[in-house]
Amino acid sequence: LLASEKASLGEQLVSVSGEKQQLSEDKAALAETSAEQQQQLLALARLREALATDLTRVQGALLALQAQQADLTTAYQTQAQEKGSLSQARDALALQVTSLEVTRGSLRTEISALREEMGGLLRVAVSTERALEESKLVGEDLSTRLAATALDYKLTKEELAYLRAEYAEEAAEFEKQRGLLVTAHKKELDILRERHSTLETQYNRLVRPARSTVGRHVVEVRFWKEGSARRYSLRQPGEAAARPVSELELHQQLGVLKAQYTDKLYTKTIPDDHSLTHGEAWSFTSHIHNRYDYYYQN
Known part of the structure; x- marks a missing residue:
């Protein structure tokens, strides 16, 4: 009887040992599975953080796009207004040109x-x-x-x-x-x-650019009378004072300057109002301009 019980206990011990071994293996498997799950949880946590970061970035980009869209809408409206203003200005300019x-x-x-x-x-x-x-x-x-x-x-x-x-x-x-x-x-x-000079000046202002000293060689020409004697002087850029010249010398030097500076010669005529009549002053100025000044050569 004892032998049979001993044998039975031996079998139970073997069975328990097998179950223990199986439990140990199951425990090891569970531990391994738990470690893998922990790693997966960590990976999922990192992924969630990355997704949260991406979501924040996407939301920021969306807000930027919305702001850009608002700016574009405002710019479009501004351009539309400017286009309307330009159209009005163009119409006004057309009326001015016609006038x-x-x-x-x-x-x-x-x-x-x-x-x-x-x-x-x-x-x-x-x-x-x-x-x-x-x-x-x-x-x-x-x-x-x-x-x-x-x-x-x-x-x-x-x-x-x-x-x-x-x-x-x-x-x-x-x-x-x-x-x-x-x-x-x-x-x-x-x-x-005088009327002709005024009208000619107005006409030139309409059809030609204004007479200007910019980029020109400006020569100062003075004319006055002492009794019945006609007096002239000439002053070029860089000269401190005007040089008295005869009428022949005046035209000779102006001719040389015209040949040298061609369309850059600006003659600044200064007739004396006290010793000359209006007709003499006008005739002298017109003659010098028409013969030498760049503006009156065309």
């Missing part, structure tokens, strides 16, 4: 009419000069006839003196009327020249 074209046409017509008027006045002046010459010839003829009459009829000194006095009064009146007529024509010519 300038009309003004330029009017100025051209007025300048043409003024030139015709000046030409007519010049023709009248020439006719007047001819009439004055003819009157002078008539006066000389009267003098000759008076002398012949004095010889033919042997007038007394008193009669001859009377006739001479009477003729002298007529001659004085004639010279007075002649002077008044010449003065009136000169004034009219000065007025026409």
Whole structure:
């Protein structure tokens, strides 16, 4: 009986040992599985942190895109407003161009009419000069006839003196009327020249850029009179004072400067207002500009 119990206990011991071994193996497997699960949990935690970081980055990028979209919308609206403003400015400029074209046409017509008027006045002046010459010839003829009459009829000194006095009064009146007529024509010519100069300046401002000293060789030309003597001076850039020159030297030196600087020569004319008439000042300035100044060569 003891032997059988011992054998049974031996079998149970073997069975328990096997179960223990199996439990140890199961425990080791569970421990290994638990370690793997821990690693997986750590990996999942890292992945969650990475995903959270990515989510934050994506949310930031989304906010940036939304802000950029808002900026683009604002820029588009601003561009639309600017486009409208530019369209209005373009329309206004078109109206200004049309107005300038009309003004330029009017100025051209007025300048043409003024030139015709000046030409007519010049023709009248020439006719007047001819009439004055003819009157002078008539006066000389009267003098000759008076002398012949004095010889033919042997007038007394008193009669001859009377006739001479009477003729002298007529001659004085004639010279007075002649002077008044010449003065009136000169004034009219000065007025026409001034109007022509003003209109020409306005016309040039419309169709040409303004006359400028920028990038030019500026030469100062002065003109004045001392009694009946005409005086000139010239001053170039870098010269402290103007140099007196004769009229011949003035044109010679300006001719050399024109050949040297061509379209860069700017003539700054300064006629003296006190010793010159308006017509003399205008004629001198116009002559120098038209002959040498860059702006008036085309």
